[in-house]
Amino acid sequence: MKSGEKYVPDRGDLLWLSFSPQKGHEQAGRRPAVCLSPSIYNAKTGLGLFCPVTTKIKGYPFEVQLPENLPVKGVILADQIRNLDWRARKAEFISHIPQNILEEVLGKISALLFD
Numbered sequence: 001m002k003s004g005e006k007y008v009p010d011r012g013d014l015l016w017l018s019f020s021p022q023k024g025h026e027q028a029g030r031r032p033a034v035c036l037s038p039s040i041y042n043a044k045t046g047l048g049l050f051c052p053v054t055t056k057i058k059g060y061p062f063e064v065q066l067p068e069n070l071p072v073k074g075v076i077l078a079d080q081i082r083n084l085d086w087r088a089r090k091a092e093f094i095s096h097i098p099q100n101i102l103e104e105v106l107g108k109i110s111a112l113l114f115d
Helices: 039-045 099-114
Strands: 013-018 030-035 047-054 063-065 075-077 082-085 092-096
Touching: 013 047, 039 047, 063 099
Parallel strands: none
Antiparallel strands: 013 030, 013 092, 030 047, 047 075, 047 082, 063 075
């Protein structure tokens, strides 16, 4: 189990995280999220890059569907990346997403940043 004081989020982890406070159309509240940054960065800085997960599927091009076999249902919002203090926001491990899903998220972010 990865929860508790010693847990450091790693790239591809699906975890609970608080996204509040928020402004405007940003996701808020305690919700599932996917970690995009590697654990070495997260441990050293206390920060991490995260994308929220929502169950409100709207068919936006930056949504990435979570596989049915995970304990959380919904889509990853690849265009809502946040750099967050995961300790202060009480990160709690849920599961790990498959590599192909992580690559799809990173591909959408790459298209957003570089195309």
